[in-house]
Amino acid sequence: MLNFSILTKYFDLYFQGFLTTIEVSIIGLICSFILGVIVAVMRIAPLRILNWIGTCFVEFIRNIPLILIVFFFYYGLSNYINLSGFAAGTIGLTIYTAAFIAEAVRAGIQSVDKGQMEAARSSGLTYIQAMKHIVLPQAIKIVIPPIGNQFINLVKNSSILGLVAGMELMYFADYVHEKTWISFDTYIFAALFYLVLTIPLSFFVNRSEKRLARSY
Amino acid sequence: MDFIGAYSVGNLSYLLKGFLITLEVAVISIILSFVIGSLLGTLRYAKIPVSSKIVAVIVETIRNSPLLLIIFFSYFGLREVGLKLEIMPAAIMALTIFESAMISEIVRSGLNSIEKGQIEAARSSGLTYIQTMWHIILPQALKRMIPPLVSQFISLLKDTSLAVVIALPEMLHNAQGIYNGNVTYVIPIFILVALIYFIVNYCLSLVARALEKRLDTNQKDGKNGNRRIRAASLSG
Amino acid sequence: MKKWLFFGVIFTLIAALMAGCGKSSSGSESDGTLGKIKDRGKFVVGVKYDTYLFGYKDPQSGKVEGFDVDIAKALAKKILGDEKKIELVEITSKTRIPMLKNGDIDAIIATMTITEERKQEVDFSDVYFDAGQSLLVKKGSAIKSVDDLKKGTKVLAVKGATSGANVKKAAPETELLEFENYAEAFTALKSGKGDALTTDNSILYGMAAQDSDYEVVGGTFTEEPYGIAMTKGDKEFVDYVNKFLKELKDSGEYDKMKAKWIKE
Numbered sequence: 001m002l003n004f005s006i007l008t009k010y011f012d013l014y015f016q017g018f019l020t021t022i023e024v025s026i027i028g029l030i031c032s033f034i035l036g037v038i039v040a041v042m043r044i045a046p047l048r049i050l051n052w053i054g055t056c057f058v059e060f061i062r063n064i065p066l067i068l069i070v071f072f073f074y075y076g077l078s079n080y081i082n083l084s085g086f087a088a089g090t091i092g093l094t095i096y097t098a099a100f101i102a103e104a105v106r107a108g109i110q111s112v113d114k115g116q117m118e119a120a121r122s123s124g125l126t127y128i129q130a131m132k133h134i135v136l137p138q139a140i141k142i143v144i145p146p147i148g149n150q151f152i153n154l155v156k157n158s159s160i161l162g163l164v165a166g167m168e169l170m171y172f173a174d175y176v177h178e179k180t181w182i183s184f185d186t187y188i189f190a191a192l193f194y195l196v197l198t199i200p201l202s203f204f205v206n207r208s209e210k211r212l213a214r215s216y
Numbered sequence: 217m218d219f220i221g222a223y224s225v226g227n228l229s230y231l232l233k234g235f236l237i238t239l240e241v242a243v244i245s246i247i248l249s250f251v252i253g254s255l256l257g258t259l260r261y262a263k264i265p266v267s268s269k270i271v272a273v274i275v276e277t278i279r280n281s282p283l284l285l286i287i288f289f290s291y292f293g294l295r296e297v298g299l300k301l302e303i304m305p306a307a308i309m310a311l312t313i314f315e316s317a318m319i320s321e322i323v324r325s326g327l328n329s330i331e332k333g334q335i336e337a338a339r340s341s342g343l344t345y346i347q348t349m350w351h352i353i354l355p356q357a358l359k360r361m362i363p364p365l366v367s368q369f370i371s372l373l374k375d376t377s378l379a380v381v382i383a384l385p386e387m388l389h390n391a392q393g394i395y396n397g398n399v400t401y402v403i404p405i406f407i408l409v410a411l412i413y414f415i416v417n418y419c420l421s422l423v424a425r426a427l428e429k430r431l432d433t434n435q436k437d438g439k440n441g442n443r444r445i446r447a448a449s450l451s452g
Numbered sequence: 453m454k455k456w457l458f459f460g461v462i463f464t465l466i467a468a469l470m471a472g473c474g475k476s477s478s479g480s481e482s483d484g485t486l487g488k489i490k491d492r493g494k495f496v497v498g499v500k501y502d503t504y505l506f507g508y509k510d511p512q513s514g515k516v517e518g519f520d521v522d523i524a525k526a527l528a529k530k531i532l533g534d535e536k537k538i539e540l541v542e543i544t545s546k547t548r549i550p551m552l553k554n555g556d557i558d559a560i561i562a563t564m565t566i567t568e569e570r571k572q573e574v575d576f577s578d579v580y581f582d583a584g585q586s587l588l589v590k591k592g593s594a595i596k597s598v599d600d601l602k603k604g605t606k607v608l609a610v611k612g613a614t615s616g617a618n619v620k621k622a623a624p625e626t627e628l629l630e631f632e633n634y635a636e637a638f639t640a641l642k643s644g645k646g647d648a649l650t651t652d653n654s655i656l657y658g659m660a661a662q663d664s665d666y667e668v669v670g671g672t673f674t675e676e677p678y679g680i681a682m683t684k685g686d687k688e689f690v691d692y693v694n695k696f697l698k699e700l701k702d703s704g705e706y707d708k709m710k711a712k713w714i715k716e
Contacts, residue, residue, distance in 0.1 A: 059414075059418060059421075060410075060414055062370075062417075062421075063370065063374075063413060063414045063417035063418050063421065064374065064410045064413045064414055064417070065374040065375070065377040065378075065388070065413060066374070067377050067378060067380070067388065068377065068388070068406060068409060068410055068413070071406065072403075072406050072410075074640075074643070074645070075395075075402050075406075075639050075640070075643045076402050076403045076406050078642075078643030078644050078645070079643075082643070082644045082645070084645075085629070085645070152280065156280070156281065156282040156283070157282065158282075159282035159283075159284040159285060160284065160378075162284065163284075163381065163631075163632060163636075165608075165629035165630060165631065165640075165645070170282065170284060170285065171630075173285070173288075174288075174546075174611050174630070175611075175630070177288075177292070178546070178611055178612050178616075181549065181573065182296070183288070183289070183292030183293045183295075183296055183550070184289075184292075184293040184294070184296040184297060186293075187285055187288050187289045187292070187293050188289075188293070190285055191277075191281045191285050191289075194280070194281055194282055194285065195277065195280055195281065198280035198281070199276070199280055202276065202279070202280050224512065226511055226512035226513065226514075227511050227512065230511040230512075230514065291547075291550070292550055295550055295553070295554055300554045300555070300556075302554075302556055303547075380632075381632055382547060383542050383543070383544050383547055383633070385542065390511070392502075392633070392635045392636065392639075393501065393502065393509060393511050393635060394511045395635075395639060396502055396634075396635035396638060396639060397510075397511065397662060398663075399639065399642040399643070399663070402639065402643075
């Protein structure tokens with residue numbers, strides 16, 4: 001049976017970490033969504049150089065481990081800009097997640113029929129207007145489930161901040177572990193806090209996936 | 217930044233040793249999690265009253281927990297309940313647990329993307345349930361699952377780097393050993409490690425894309441299904 | 453019915469696989485550690501790989517060297533008659549106690565302080581090295597001793613070590629940042645993530661020796677007697693190791709070893 005006295009005794013620590021995890025997740029969520037959409041639009045924009053930059057960004061970031069990106073911002077850049085564990089972790093997470101979101105959004109945009117873009121352009125809209133009013137609104141619906149999945153990943157991946165003293169849930173779970181040396185219970189309780197965040201998200205994603213599937 | 221010092225022969229071979237450990241752990245975990253994930257996914261797909269529900273709860277719990285936590289749990293937590301694993305087996309165990317859950321979802325949505333009517337048709341033409349699964353459903357589903365599976369394998373390879381927290385001597389661990397001695401090596405070593413990961417994973421993703429293209433031309437009708445699996449599996 | 457059979461088989465397969473990859477590796481407990489080492493013909497010992505002067509793996513040569521490693525080799529020679537019959541296993545402050553309790557290693561010789569708390573988990577030999585906690589700072593830093601640690605000062609330490617709790621006791625107002633291992637903590641100090649790094653002076657001297665921009669300041673503010681940790685309840689092995697340490701000191705070999713690594 002789980003030793004709930006650990007949870008009650010160290011609840012403050014867990015909760016403090018939990019709040020930071022939420023904070024990181026929300027900041028990361030907003031920033032990575034914005035960055036992701038920008039990169040996705042760059043990738044399909046009618047300008048070679050933008051395509052190329054967008055593609056390089058997505059392919060490079062998607063294929064290297066997140067921990068490397070976070071360490072790069074934390075240790076690597078310290079001569080130029082000294083970021084705290086929280087900042088380096090959040091920036092790393094944002095960039096990493098943005099690459100995946102960009103890929104999802106691009107796929108969504110390209111799934112919208114090409115003819116619609118042409119029709120919109122020929123009716124006098126500019127490329128950006130057509131994108132904004134015609135293509136993106138349709139694409140967003142399609143990409144909600146994959147983006148939702150990315151947000152779940154983001155919450156889970158925020159645990160990486162524990163390795164750069166980012167003071168979130170994982171860091172405090174380690175701290176409790178070190179105080180008690182009772183590993184099983186300590187980490188199970190930490191997992192519960194993560195599940196409180198991820199399970200509702202996952203439920204929402206599943207539902208929107210089903211709804212999307214039905215609409216075809 | 218001292219590129220020349222950082223890329224000395226000794227350092228490079230030390231890094232390479234770490235890379236081989238990364239590969240070893242990743243390949244073993246890929247094989248194990250593919251087998252276990254396929255079984256769990258099929259089990260959940262089959263909707264058997266109790267067991268499918270149990271599998272669903274387990275899979276969802278694991279899928280929604282951070283891998284880092286599962287690594288600590290496999291190494292520190294499990295030994296308190298009698299399962300004592302050394303570092304490498306613990307790392308493989310953690311990766312297998314996590315990725316099996318992810319792969320089971322890919323398999324399940326792959327199977328779900330095949331129309332139910334096909335099962336009924338096959339059954340009514342006299343095939344048994346197992347025959348129907350084996351000859352009719354699985355071959356179609358497998359084709360659709362290949363791209364998301366490959367991208368899951370790429371994730372697994374990247375995730376191996378997290379095992380640095382239990383001192384698995386993989387590539388990042390050895391990288392730390394190198395830049396620990398000299399802070400001017402940090403950026404050169406990070407760049408090198410990133411490039412190695414990038415090259416290996418990019419090649420894998422090219423394979424995935426080639427497969428995807430081939431499958432798309434093979435079966436135009438599978439588009440909708442494909443998209444749905446991809447949505448379920450885009451992983452990070 | 454067939455459907456059930458199909459999934460019965462699958463379930464058994466999963467169970468078998470799980471059991472296969474979760475094969476336990478605990479050693480026989482009836483036999484003492486000493487007997488186990490002699491049977492195996494090899495002394496398996498946990499040492500640090502990232503602690504200069506005590507246990508450090510040089511990436512260039514691939515060799516693990518240090519004072520702890522020399523002690524381990526001498527112990528291997530005493531037990532098995534050959535200092536080469538040794539297997540060094542990397543441990544960190546966080547992993548060492550679980551690994552010993554697990555039976556992965558026969559002993560820990562890794563800058564490990566003898567504390568009452570740890571005595572609940574493992575048995576210790578007599579003290580083989582007297583260290584004390586101190587501070588490592590960049591040369592020219594305003595921090596001269598533990599008294600200079602004030603509110604807002606960031607102090608770096610390692611998870612699983614005693615130093616974090618100690619510095620909190622000595623200077624409760626400081627902000628403590630803990631890392632997975634010494635490599636990361638030292639890199640963090642060099643990257644300006646904190647104002648001081650705290651741990652045993654012995655380890656800090658090693659870091660200062662690696663990078664002359666850093667110095668140890670303020671003397672020690674705790675006593676950290678190092679012991680060799682062994683599985684709890686194995687009195688035979690503890691007595692054996694204590695006898696070995698005494699012989700090592702009496703013969704003068706201990707002083708030679710110490711002088712080789714520690715130059716204060």
